[in-house]
Amino acid sequence: MGNHPDQLRQAVRESVWREIEELGVADFPLPARGRIPNFKGAEEAARRLISLPEAASARVVFVNPDSPQAPLRRMLLEKGVLVVVSTPRISSGFILLDPRRIPRGLYHWASTIKGMVKLGEKVHPSALPRIDMFIAGSVAVNRMGARLGKGEGYSELEYGILTHYDRLNEKTPIATTVHDIQVVDVDIPLKPWDFTVDIVATPTRVLRREGPLRRPRGIMCGLLDAGKLREIGLLAEICRGDMA
Secondary structure, eight states: OOOSHHHHHHHHHHHHHHHHHHTTOBOSSSOOTTSOOOBTTHHHHHHHHHTSHHHHTOSEEEEOOSGGGHHHHHHHHHTTOEEEEEOGGGTTOEEEEOGGGSOGGGHHHHTSHHHHHHHSEEEOGGGSOOOSEEEOOOSEEOTTSOEEOSSSOHHHHHHHHHHHTTSOOTTSOEEEEOOGGGBOSSOOOOOTTOOOOSEEEOSSOEEEOOSOOOOOOSOOGGGOOHHHHHHOHHHHHHHHHHHO
16 A cells, blocks of 8 residues: 555545445445445434434535435434435536425435435525535544545535535534444545544444544635536536636
């Protein structure tokens, strides 16, 4: 393993993906590698997170669209919370799930990617309600609050887009739900666009960030590659002026 920050970050991901499968705690969809891994105990982790004061007082919560956070999306809807979700790869922007407009018997389906597209409303981020809590999916996270996704930067772009449109700010709590295996005792090198998470909920415990707060604001257009700008219409919209 080299000492380059990108190599270190990828080595941490590979270690977690391997361990979560070898110990038999990875859940469908499989394999875990290359994705935000679903895990056995995701319901318990979601239950721990939703019982915290930050979640109990939230009226609008952003939740990433990945499988391990499906129980959390369902539980929030059951509590009457408005749930904001990004479409996969942010390719079609953001969806608003309003529990008042979804039959209660369909909350479970609404918490899945296929269901949210059918039952939610596509909303431009400028028209979304203010967000009280931001949930990110993670491959790995440490006690300092540094996290790694699967390596494509979508959580950071989701956060950046929502801050650009002033839907949340540096005081908005950020949380993640992971298996205990995904809480790593290593330094995670951070990129300029990385944020730290305040709360980590696992099936057995809740951890709070022990390191400094990091909250980059907006989209760093100069650091985006052309592929992301083509793939995500909202980025092209935001960066049009910067890239002119």
